[in-house]
Amino acid sequence: QMPRGNLETIHHRALVLSQVRKWLDSLKFKDAFECMRKLRINLNLIYDHNPKVFLENVDTFLKQIASVNHINLFLTELKEEDTTKTMYPCQSTTLGTPSAGGSQSKVDTVCDALRVAMETSDPKRYCLSILTSHVKKSKPELEVALQKVHELRVNPPTEKSTVSAEEALKYLLFLVNVNELYEHSLGTYDFDLVLMVAEKSQKDPKEYLSFLNTLKKMEPNYQRYTIDRHLRRYRKALNHLSKCGEEHFTECLNLVKDQRLYSEALQLYPPHSPQYKALSCAYAEYLVEQQQAEQAGLLLWRCGEMPRALQAFVSCCSWRHALCVAAKIPLPPNQLALLARDLAVKLMELRRYTEASVLLEQYAKDCEEAISALIAGAAWEEALRLIYMYERQDIMETDLKPALLEAHSNQMSFLEGQKATFIRHKNRLSVVRELKEKARLELLDEDAPDCPDSELFSEASSMITASATGSKYSHSNSRISARSSKNRRKAERKKYSLKEGSPLEDVALLHALTETLYTVDKLREEVHSLLKALVLFGLDSQAQKLQQDYGEVLLLMEASIPEVWPEGQQQSSVPVTGPNSTANSIMASYQQQKPSPLVPQQGLYKCTWDGCPFPGP
Amino acid sequence: QMPRGNLETIHHRALVLSQVRKWLDSLKFKDAFECMRKLRINLNLIYDHNPKVFLENVDTFLKQIASVNHINLFLTELKEEDTTKTMYPCQSTTLGTPSAGGSQSKVDTVCDALRVAMETSDPKRYCLSILTSHVKKSKPELEVALQKVHELRVNPPTEKSTVSAEEALKYLLFLVNVNELYEHSLGTYDFDLVLMVAEKSQKDPKEYLSFLNTLKKMEPNYQRYTIDRHLRRYRKALNHLSKCGEEHFTECLNLVKDQRLYSEALQLYPPHSPQYKALSCAYAEYLVEQQQAEQAGLLLWRCGEMPRALQAFVSCCSWRHALCVAAKIPLPPNQLALLARDLAVKLMELRRYTEASVLLEQYAKDCEEAISALIAGAAWEEALRLIYMYERQDIMETDLKPALLEAHSNQMSFLEGQKATFIRHKNRLSVVRELKEKARLELLDEDAPDCPDSELFSEASSMITASATGSKYSHSNSRISARSSKNRRKAERKKYSLKEGSPLEDVALLHALTETLYTVDKLREEVHSLLKALVLFGLDSQAQKLQQDYGEVLLLMEASIPEVWPEGQQQSSVPVTGPNSTANSIMASYQQQKPSPLVPQQGLYKCTWDGCPFPGP
Structure with missing residues (x-):
């Protein structure tokens, strides 16, 4: 529609909006939709005008609109923006109608609500709209959409009126880039689906066929690992690889190190297995590199690597943990005393004199040095306590x-x-x-x-x-x-x-x-x-x-x-x-x-x- | 001088001020003074105009002014106010001439400077001005002024021209209230002086004479103590009373308690004397009342009152000090363990679990309770340390x-x-x-x-x-x-x-x-x-x-x-x-x-x- 002079258009649009609102209030979605489509009013308004009412009347909306194309038009035009605040502000509605979806995305809310309605009423008829609702989500659910296309192929619809797998795929390709769809089809691990998409793409059949054939020969878990790795889905890859048995553990460990998936990997193995221990050690090494020696020490302690745990704890002055590990090894008394002195020196360098004195007193059994440490740290009361406890009043x-x-x-x-x-x-x-x-x-x-x-x-x-x-x-x-x-x-x-x-x-x-x-x-x-x-x-x-x-x-x-x-x-x-x-x-x-x-x-x-x-x- | 029309007066004053400033700049104090006195310009300006120059030329000022009355006029008119900022502002001098006296009072600075000059040149001639300079100070030096009058009485001046003690006293009474002067004369402990002032006052001779006679019979230190006490100068009173020997110590102790002069009193007795101990105990009692039991404990410990010190330390959970004192008593082992448990309970009530554990471990020798305390206080690392130290892994x-x-x-x-x-x-x-x-x-x-x-x-x-x-x-x-x-x-x-x-x-x-x-x-x-x-x-x-x-x-x-x-x-x-x-x-x-x-x-x-x-x- 061409503008016919400023004043007229403005008046016209204001009146139209008011009419559209009335229609929406009285649930006349069909009238509203037709009018909006003709006058190019953003279709988001249908939802934005009153989100709560729309969500409660999705079935009515669906019945009135009826046309799959129109539903697709509505779905594809959805945006996160609230048009009642941006494009079509209206004073009377600014307050009191917060978006019904709460913190969830508006687009997702509408897509999910419409899809539920369509799947309940006639999934075959609304097939393409259902696909659209998957693709339009803030995180496009391409695998689910592809899966539905695949089902159509496996169980072709008997009625002529419904959409074929071929048509559905074509429609998907219209919505989504073909390469992206190919990658996601691989992600379903369903080679029929992959082939179906690949055939529609510009890819060289020699190339993808040989790749698919190599994959087909693999053990299922290793196959999925390989696909996940190809798609850079490393967490999934790790999950599948962990199921491939001990002979692949080295590969697994390398993946974990490369992608730093230590904590994820630890959850995949039982706590007392040798793999768990190997992973813990690798994680500990990484943590030491990251200046987190204390956490490394805890991991090593847990999996029984006592000497390495001790080293880690000493390096970060986690002296209480170090002493526990030393007791567990167990360190002979003279070595324990040496360890205590070493730690005490480090602590004093960090001005942690009171802690140093505990080490000197209780582990190195050297009350004189312990009192000296306390005096150096200006911990006068504690120094006095030790002086009286060890009857060393001469030190005063x-x-x-x-x-x-x-x-x-x-x-x-x-x-x-x-x-x-x-x-x-x-x-x-x-x-x-x-x-x-x-x-x-x-x-x-x-x-x-x-x-x-x-x-x-x-x-x-x-x-x-x-x-x-x-x-x-x-x-x-x-x-x-x-x-x-x-x-x-x-x-x-x-x-x-x-x-x-x-x-x-x-x-x-x-x-x-x-x-x-x-x-x-x-x-x-x-x-x-x-x-x-x-x-x-x-x-x-x-x-x-x-x-x-x-x-x-x-x-x-x-x-x-x-x-x-x-x-x-x-x-x-x-x-x-x-x-x-x-x-x-x-x-x-x-x-x-x-x-x-x-x-x-x-x-x-x-x-x-x-x-x-x-x-x- | 009567104002003769607004415009004329204003112009006149501005010109006069400008002239006065010129005189002051050229050190013509006499001209400036005469003019200012006639036109009722505040005499403070003489100093305020340029404090540094005035202080450097006090002798010149003195020589030019000459008249004792004029000097007295100048001194009595002195105020802390800076007239160049308040009454006679002048743009060119607002910056760059901070008051020369620094943080000291301006009045005190001028009084002291003039007095020094007068005493060097002719103390007898300037006698009254010297007295004024004492009285005008921010803390009037009445005793010094009285002392000077007294000297005049003892050594009457031979020359006729100089002031007699009688005249000086009359002048002082003109400056200061007679009762105030009487009190201050008492404060000199000089009964001649007291009598001299008392005679000038409206006081009943029977009354003050009998009071003075009672005083005269006393031992000198006790006499001074009585006067100080009468004048509510309790610190001085304490000082004199402390010199009156052991038989007055009870009186002394009561004075200390009444006036809370504990720390002053402690400085008057040698640290190992019985008086020092008695004072310490009294102080400690007072401190306990003031919720400062720890300080009380320290005082009692110092003077060897061990059981009472222990009580004080326990009452405020000063557990390290309490243990030192317990060792010094010495408490038998079973009582020490009980003490440790008592203190630990108190500390745990204050959520000081780690400290409680030290008591339980090292003094009550109960590692199990010590570990429990640490666990209750969420001191996980320390709990683990004790568990391994006492090989009580079962507790884990x-x-x-x-x-x-x-x-x-x-x-x-x-x-x-x-x-x-x-x-x-x-x-x-x-x-x-x-x-x-x-x-x-x-x-x-x-x-x-x-x-x-x-x-x-x-x-x-x-x-x-x-x-x-x-x-x-x-x-x-x-x-x-x-x-x-x-x-x-x-x-x-x-x-x-x-x-x-x-x-x-x-x-x-x-x-x-x-x-x-x-x-x-x-x-x-x-x-x-x-x-x-x-x-x-x-x-x-x-x-x-x-x-x-x-x-x-x-x-x-x-x-x-x-x-x-x-x-x-x-x-x-x-x-x-x-x-x-x-x-x-x-x-x-x-x-x-x-x-x-x-x-x-x-x-x-x-x-x-x-x-x-x-x-x-």
């Missing part, structure tokens, strides 16, 4: 007390460093913010008369551009104590932006400040435990100093929160995206908002800090 | 495996519950948001013609007000498994707002969703450890199901993040504070922004979930 004076004093002085200088960094960054942040604000005002105020600030501002802008020279802060970073090396590495990654004058220096400063704040806050427990130990040893003045310093740093940080992370920051930075903003300023303000999830909640540090019973004077 | 079948299966089913149903809650809240949130958006649009669109939505909206608004009836969600909350009882309690506290239709339901839902998300995310480690144990015991299908379910819940939550916590939420809700908004809508939009720090960062859940080596099909 020789090792524990000096370690306490050293930990105290380390903690003090670390806190001092963090405090200095925080203050330096905070001060610099307020300078940078002031400069940026000035720059922003100047941008807004470009035609303002010469004001006394102009001189200052030119200095500010030259600072902003002179990013190459500002190395003062990267220098002072190195003053941070050795314990924050992790933080330093992080800082170095972002050094370019912490540099004085770098364009996003404020963002970098904000990040650095947040990091320092979290670092100091995380010390709480460590400081508390050190304070208790200091008090116990009568080192009251040291405890007092540490408690006071730590409390002061916490207070300083809490007091800085409103200044560093102002509450209204996000709102106030919105106008930056005004007409006078530059790409850089928008970018900067956007980046400035980014760390907001990191903003500590005010009051986080409000809890009373009760480190030790000796408050400062 | 009888206890460990059933516990694993139970943990698995608990975990599964917990996950299911969390998932259901999350989906329910999420769906409800989108409904509530839609209704709120409709309500907002309707407010903006009040004069719009009747539209089909109006019916829906009236329904929505009635839902919003019908908060009393919507109990559907508070019911379904109780379906959450017992393990989330903490979350449930939290939810109950906010039940009013999670109710369907409550005004801030969306905020409550957002909080609930965030909580569920964190709860599920925190399961990571627990699930991982359970998966490993399941795999080890060959319970592959259970492991697979758990891994799959957990992975799905994580995926579901990750996929929901953009919908539940939309990125642009904060910006988009800003227009709510437009002219058409109500107090409620503004409040709601404000509250909606509040939980933003809780918004999980996208990508938090992007790390690969490698629970166990058996991925689902």
Whole structure:
């Protein structure tokens, strides 16, 4: 139908849609369908208008439409899109009618509903529509469709009116690419079906016939494996190959390794079979390569490969498992002690001192080393427990007390460093913010008369551009104590932006400040435990100093929160995206908002800090 | 000076200020001072104009001003306020001249600087100004001022021109309230001084004379203690009382208890004295009352009160310390075992199963109970370690495996519950948001013609007000498994707002969703450890199901993040504070922004979930 002037067409379509809706509401599908077909209204509307009503009246729809061609037309036009929302919106229906299919695909819902109706009423008559409903699904069910064609061939219909296998296949080929259909016919393992499709294709008969003949000679499971492999359906291939007996196990193992189908393969063999063990070992090897030695160890343990399991557990410091396996081997006592010492060394490298001490104490039977490990790990209470358990009070004076004093002085200088960094960054942040604000005002105020600030501002802008020279802060970073090396590495990654004058220096400063704040806050427990130990040893003045310093740093940080992370920051930075903003300023303000999830909640540090019973004077 | 018409005065003042600044810049303090005094310009400007220059030229200032009265005028007019910023702002000086005093009070800085200058040049001549400089400090140094008056009395000046003690005291009384001065004179412990002030006061001589006579009869330290106590200077009182010998120790102990000066008192006695011990015990009692039994225990341990220390440590489950003290008593083996069992029961009540197992294994020597504790605490690896260490593999079948299966089913149903809650809240949130958006649009669109939505909206608004009836969600909350009882309690506290239709339901839902998300995310480690144990015991299908379910819940939550916590939420809700908004809508939009720090960062859940080596099909 040609448009006959804009106004007329628009009115016409609106009226037509309203009429179509009325028809659909009164279940007059035939009228609606005819009209829509003529006026090229998308047929999806039949379903979309009211999915629930359509699904409840699929039989009525089928009876009214009757024509196989029309049903096919409807099916092929189906799309996931909801036309009541996109092409034909109508205010009164936008709410209250969610799609009836729930999370399932709309196309699948309609295809399945129609197919059920067609198969109940007259499967032979609707044969082609049924095929269409299989092919149109979001995952086309080509094998099922082919199977139905094959049935037609095996049991040709007696009535003349019904479709022959030949016609059905032709129709399928009209819907689906021939090569795809050939592959899927192979997938049914039905050679008659394959031949039927192959004959319709452009393929060379010599080629496919010899391939099919080779296949036909094979043992059924191996045959299916070969087809699956050809079709790259490796899971199915593995399943079939596993049924081909022991002589094919090597082939199976290779398939598993190639396609990494380890866990699938393990499910195909009984847990105590030699194949299961071989597969477990192969899987374990793979997992070790993938840096998952612990899981490898578990698999090896399960299948009785104890020495290899031990190796795997040791390599990933899964020390508890390693000791279990060692007990199961069983390792002689002297070797067990050696193993324990090895593991303890590894754990200490990972700063897991308390675990190392268990190994040294209970397996290497070396309480002295165990206590040393605990002291090195600042696990003061546990160290004391072992000292009293093994009656080694001498260690308190020789090792524990000096370690306490050293930990105290380390903690003090670390806190001092963090405090200095925080203050330096905070001060610099307020300078940078002031400069940026000035720059922003100047941008807004470009035609303002010469004001006394102009001189200052030119200095500010030259600072902003002179990013190459500002190395003062990267220098002072190195003053941070050795314990924050992790933080330093992080800082170095972002050094370019912490540099004085770098364009996003404020963002970098904000990040650095947040990091320092979290670092100091995380010390709480460590400081508390050190304070208790200091008090116990009568080192009251040291405890007092540490408690006071730590409390002061916490207070300083809490007091800085409103200044560093102002509450209204996000709102106030919105106008930056005004007409006078530059790409850089928008970018900067956007980046400035980014760390907001990191903003500590005010009051986080409000809890009373009760480190030790000796408050400062 | 009377104003002679607005324009003239204003011009006059601006010119005057400019002239004063010039004088100050050229160090003509005299001219500046005279002018400012006449025209009532705040004298603070003399310092504020350029603090650095003033402090460097205090001597010049002193020489030029010369008059004691003028100096006193300047000193008494000093305020912390920076007049160049408040009263006499001047653009050219706002930047680049931070106050020279740094963090110290400006008044204190000026007083101290002037006093030093006066005392160097002619202390006798400037006597009254020196007194003023003491009195004006942010913490008035009344004792020092009184001391100086007293010196004048003891060594009367020979020259006639200088001030007498009488005159100085009169001047002081002009600056300071007489009663305050009397109290401070007592604080000098100098009875001559007290009498001198008392004579000037309205006090009854009988009264203060008898008081002073009683004091005079006392031993000096006890005398000072009595005065300090009278003046409520308890720290000083304690200090003096501690020097009064053993016969006053009970009084001392009572003072310490009354004023809670425990830590101060401990510093006044040698650590091994009986007084130190008595004070420690008193402190410990106080700390126990304050729920700080661990600190009490440490104090008691330090001073050798072992049984009481043990009691304190046991009461707060400080089990390692308790064992140390028990070893020091020493407790006989059978009692130690009993103690260990007691502590283990307490620890298990606190869900600290691993610690309980150490007690049971090493002190109660009951490996079976120790393993049970570990199994109850889902510490699978540690349980296995003890099983192999004590060669109790029988426990694996009888206890460990059933516990694993139970943990698995608990975990599964917990996950299911969390998932259901999350989906329910999420769906409800989108409904509530839609209704709120409709309500907002309707407010903006009040004069719009009747539209089909109006019916829906009236329904929505009635839902919003019908908060009393919507109990559907508070019911379904109780379906959450017992393990989330903490979350449930939290939810109950906010039940009013999670109710369907409550005004801030969306905020409550957002909080609930965030909580569920964190709860599920925190399961990571627990699930991982359970998966490993399941795999080890060959319970592959259970492991697979758990891994799959957990992975799905994580995926579901990750996929929901953009919908539940939309990125642009904060910006988009800003227009709510437009002219058409109500107090409620503004409040709601404000509250909606509040939980933003809780918004999980996208990508938090992007790390690969490698629970166990058996991925689902």
